[in-house]
Amino acid sequence: MAKMERNRRTLLQGAAWLGAAYTTAGWRRLAEAAEAPITVGFIYVGARDDYGYNQSHADAAAEVKKMPGIKVVEEENVPETQAVQKSMQGMISQDGATLLFPTSFGYFDPHMLAVAAKNPTVRFAHCGGLWTAGKHPANTGSFFGYIDEAQYLNGVVAAHATKSLKLGFVAAKPIPQVLRNINAFTLGARSVNPKITTTVIFTGDWSMPVKEAEATNSLIDQGIDVITMHVDGPKVIVETTAKRGKLVCGYHASQAKLAPQAYLTGAEWNWITAYKTIIDAAHTGKPHPNFVRGGLKEHFVKTSAYGPAVSEGARKQADGVKARMLAGKFDIFTGEMKDNTGKVVIPKGTTLKQTDVNLESMNWLVDGVIGKA
Amino acid sequence: MSAHAWVDLLLAMLGGAIRVGTPFLFVSLGECLTEKSGRINLGLEGVLVFSAMAGFGAAWLTSSVWLGVLAAGLAGGLLALVHGLVCSLPQVNDIAVGIGIMLLGNGLAFYLGKPLMEPQAPQIPSLMLGDWSSSANVQAALHINALFPLGLALALLLRWGFTHTRWGLLVRMVGDSADAARALGTSVNGVRLAATVAGGFIAGLGGASLSLYYPGSWNEGLSSGQGLIAVALVIFARWNPLRCLAAALLFGAAGAVGPALQSVGYGAAYQLFNALPYALTLLILLLTCSPQRAARGAPMELGVTR
Numbered sequence: 001m002a003k004m005e006r007n008r009r010t011l012l013q014g015a016a017w018l019g020a021a022y023t024t025a026g027w028r029r030l031a032e033a034a035e036a037p038i039t040v041g042f043i044y045v046g047a048r049d050d051y052g053y054n055q056s057h058a059d060a061a062a063e064v065k066k067m068p069g070i071k072v073v074e075e076e077n078v079p080e081t082q083a084v085q086k087s088m089q090g091m092i093s094q095d096g097a098t099l100l101f102p103t104s105f106g107y108f109d110p111h112m113l114a115v116a117a118k119n120p121t122v123r124f125a126h127c128g129g130l131w132t133a134g135k136h137p138a139n140t141g142s143f144f145g146y147i148d149e150a151q152y153l154n155g156v157v158a159a160h161a162t163k164s165l166k167l168g169f170v171a172a173k174p175i176p177q178v179l180r181n182i183n184a185f186t187l188g189a190r191s192v193n194p195k196i197t198t199t200v201i202f203t204g205d206w207s208m209p210v211k212e213a214e215a216t217n218s219l220i221d222q223g224i225d226v227i228t229m230h231v232d233g234p235k236v237i238v239e240t241t242a243k244r245g246k247l248v249c250g251y252h253a254s255q256a257k258l259a260p261q262a263y264l265t266g267a268e269w270n271w272i273t274a275y276k277t278i279i280d281a282a283h284t285g286k287p288h289p290n291f292v293r294g295g296l297k298e299h300f301v302k303t304s305a306y307g308p309a310v311s312e313g314a315r316k317q318a319d320g321v322k323a324r325m326l327a328g329k330f331d332i333f334t335g336e337m338k339d340n341t342g343k344v345v346i347p348k349g350t351t352l353k354q355t356d357v358n359l360e361s362m363n364w365l366v367d368g369v370i371g372k373a
Numbered sequence: 374m375s376a377h378a379w380v381d382l383l384l385a386m387l388g389g390a391i392r393v394g395t396p397f398l399f400v401s402l403g404e405c406l407t408e409k410s411g412r413i414n415l416g417l418e419g420v421l422v423f424s425a426m427a428g429f430g431a432a433w434l435t436s437s438v439w440l441g442v443l444a445a446g447l448a449g450g451l452l453a454l455v456h457g458l459v460c461s462l463p464q465v466n467d468i469a470v471g472i473g474i475m476l477l478g479n480g481l482a483f484y485l486g487k488p489l490m491e492p493q494a495p496q497i498p499s500l501m502l503g504d505w506s507s508s509a510n511v512q513a514a515l516h517i518n519a520l521f522p523l524g525l526a527l528a529l530l531l532r533w534g535f536t537h538t539r540w541g542l543l544v545r546m547v548g549d550s551a552d553a554a555r556a557l558g559t560s561v562n563g564v565r566l567a568a569t570v571a572g573g574f575i576a577g578l579g580g581a582s583l584s585l586y587y588p589g590s591w592n593e594g595l596s597s598g599q600g601l602i603a604v605a606l607v608i609f610a611r612w613n614p615l616r617c618l619a620a621a622l623l624f625g626a627a628g629a630v631g632p633a634l635q636s637v638g639y640g641a642a643y644q645l646f647n648a649l650p651y652a653l654t655l656l657i658l659l660l661t662c663s664p665q666r667a668a669r670g671a672p673m674e675l676g677v678t679r
Binding site (some may be wrong): 047049051077152168199200201202203204208210211214215218220222224233235244257259371 | 384389393407449487489490491510513583592595629631636637641644
């Protein structure tokens with residue numbers, strides 16, 4: 001939707017430009033027609049170049065910088081404490097920011113809500129939080145992407161690449177978002193070959209480099225030959241897997257540069273779509289979009305380009321599934337589905353659409369996963 | 374668990390003992406040397422993080438991994454020098470200064486390490502000691518960090534040096550009785566400063582092992598408290614370098630248990646197994662705090678035993 005509107009506006013501007021191109025008066029008129037410039041602030045919990053979650057945001061913010069009439073201010077390594085309130089207030093008071101993107105999960109409550117109450121004219125767009133109408137102020141909102149679709153495609157590609165039929169998943173904590181990714185990855189792989197299993201190792205926290213390396217090594221020692229992950233910075237896992245001569249699917253951002261031969265494909269965020277929707281609304285004075293969600297079809301997430309180790313068959317099958325996802329004709333979580341203890345978690349005939357809130361409280365691991373949620 | 378799974382678990386623990394244990398070994402040897410001279414340097418956690426960053430940065434800039442290892446050692450020595458100098462002032466508490474050095478080392482490393490998260494640096498080579506075996510797991514477990522044999526030699530050297538060299542005896546004398554050392558005309562602060570700087574250099578090699586071998590990149594969560602655990606290990610090892618070696622290997626193996634158990638499909642209570650090294654630290658401190666045993670082997674001048 002938003003994209004179409006943008007295109008129409010660009011077209012109109014282009015037409016205006018053509019008509020006025022030969023007169024200086026026309027130039028002046030065009031300048032007056034453009035919207036007033038706005039300042040947008042981005043806040044990251046970690047370093048901008050972590051090859052992971054924060055980089056996925058910073059990359060999109062770099063694209064925002066290229067948009068006309070937008071000034072971007074950024075701050076990294078802001079902890080999820082009182083410090084983020086100071087950062088936000090500083091961006092508002094000193095830089096004149098009228099739209100803020102606090103990108104880390106813990107910024108939402110109470111920090112963003114507190115600053116939003118003090119600055120009712122400023123818009124706040126939080127990543128990952130659950131914004132609820134009536135409960136949270138109208139100048140705040142949240143956006144997020146259904147990245148499990150890209151993890152499903154990771155699974156399809158991994159299934160073609162594995163020789164041992166054993167896949168590995170290094171995860172931080174058993175929270176719904178992580179479990180959903182593990183399940184989607186496994187379902188994707190087992191759609192190719194139902195004999196495939198996924199072994200999960202939980203490291204216990206978002207950034208534990210030594211434990212992540214140790215987990216990767218233990219998985220490979222068990223004969224696992226394709227690994228993916230859900231931790232904040234996948235760099236260590238990607239490098240360790242490549243060092244051991246095995247294959248890897250990325251997460252958050254593309255890690256292809258770290259291991260060009262071992263990198264199959266990856267599940268990446270494409271935050272620019274959500275950013276544009278929210279920034280356009282601010283730019284044109286439309287109401288603040290409070291609840292923004294989307295998957296592959298809405299260009300909220302994307303997949304990394306295939307690496308050299310991906311076979312022709314794998315490309316074809318993954319592209320086929322992707323095309324159906326893009327057309328809105330593919331559901332990952334359809335009944336009857338059992339968890340790995342044999343309990344039915346989705347009854348026969350039931351399909352959970354991506355937008356279903358039940359998926360956002362997932363607490364089970366699907367049949368085929370070796371590990372405990 | 375099947376017999377096969379047990380074998381895998383033991384192999385993982387063997388591999389993990391060396392992979393994860395090497396930084397513990399260097400930091401505990403460095404701390405052992407410092408404490409033998411009668412001073413505690415709690416700042417080795419900061420030294421570890423700072424030297425890991427410095428080593429990675431130097432290896433990346435010069436494309437030479439051994440220059441990186443040297444830089445890590447020098448960076449560690451430099452930070453320890455600050456500790457040693459401040460502690461040479463009268464009425465300064467070495468433990469409090471150590472905490473300051475720890476925070477300083479972390480802060481400096483995070484600040485200077487910003488541009489180092491993205492690049493890849495050359496890595497310390499592996500010694501392939503497992504090539505005799507046809508099992509891939511045995512081979513993997515015996516791919517040994519080239520710094521590990523150096524740590525092994527250092528442990529033996531320190532053990533021998535403390536009893537058989539003039540320098541070793543001097544360090545121990547200063548650690549056991551500053552008055553006796555003064556009566557002999559030895560500069561107590563001078564010896565302690567030297568022991569602290571040398572200890573920082575050795576701990577810095579542990580930092581190089583983290584950022585240049587395992588896990589082999591720089592990021593801010595790299596140490597997650599390993600330097601502090603290593604300081605506790607010295608007490609457990611009762612200031613004996615060879616026992617430091619055993620303790621470091623034990624802790625490395627304990628760190629490998631959590632992931633290894635999950636990889637063979639035993640996922641219950643993984644949080645408990647992940648906490649094993651820390652639980653072990655508490656247990657060890659509990660066991661060694663017994664009044665009959667605590668003093669044995671401890672340098673008499675040490676703040677904790679005085």
